[in-house]
Amino acid sequence: MRHPLGTVGQFWLFYRIADAEENLGESEVREAHLAKSLFYIRIGDKEKALEQLKVTEGKTVAVGQRMDLVFYTLQLAFFYMDFDLISKSIDKAKNLFEEGGDWERKNRLKVYEGLYCMSSRNFKKAADLFLDSISTFTTYELFPYDTFIFYTVLTSIISLDRVSLKKKVVDAPEILTVIGKIQYLSEFLNSLYDCQYKSFFSAFAGLTEQIKLDRYLHPHFRYYMREVRTVVYSQFLESYKSVTIEAMAKAFGVTVDFIDMELSRFISAGKLHCKIDKVAGVLETNRPDAKNALYQATIKQGDFLLNRIQKLSRVIDL
Structure with a gap:
């Protein structure tokens, strides 16, 4: 379905471009093409807007004005949630900044x-x-x-x-x-x-x-909910070596069963460093020691390096 002002608007824009090309200078021609680009953006015609923005870019010299065209493209891309176009436009903008900006x-x-x-x-x-x-x-x-x-x-x-x-x-x-x-x-x-x-x-x-209800956060709603709960549970458990499930449930204003079910999921997913003693009704934290973790990482990287050296020595011997 055509936009109700589409025909009249396009006729006026074509006239403006033709008049600028015949009677005015390069700056006015560019402004006329830009107006046509913005018209297509305003009525939501993505393909024609992108095509016209490309034409306008060909008539644009100043880096700042070329950057503005990228911003118009980004606005259109965000409206349609076209992540490929968004990524390419951001990369293009960064390249333009190397020329100035x-x-x-x-x-x-x-x-x-x-x-x-x-x-x-x-x-x-x-x-x-x-x-x-x-x-x-x-x-x-x-x-x-x-x-x-x-x-x-x-x-x-x-x-x-x-x-x-x-x-x-x-x-x-x-x-x-x-x-x-x-x-x-x-x-x-x-x-x-x-x-x-x-x-x-x-x-x-x-x-x-x-x-x-947010258009940008909605696709990540469940993920964000989990991440927030991971943050708050981790912050609470950092203060304790061990704590009763009942005390934690009371601190959060929820039931013991709810906390038990919640923590079980996060522990099994590796999000929380603790274990549940169901019999005693206690949570025991087992946060990895930073020095020990560094020691284990050093050993692992050392073994990897030794294996690479051994393979290299065999190749040299050959």
């Missing part, structure tokens, strides 16, 4: 790349890119600043260690000015850092619907 556009690209990383489940890199862009955010064409802070907090919680979370997120003035506007988010962040696990679970339940 201002800081404002570089900072905008960080937000685009952060959104791509979040959408492709690379939450660690997404958090780093979002945090780098907090004080320079201007990418309102993607989402408002409140949404940007929402993504920043969610990705940071499952990516940063406790010290970094405090420094970069909990105490960040840019986040503090906005976080109260987003329901449950402040309680979600602060109760985790303050080890108020009942409040954390309550806030977490309040946020789940918002996460589930």
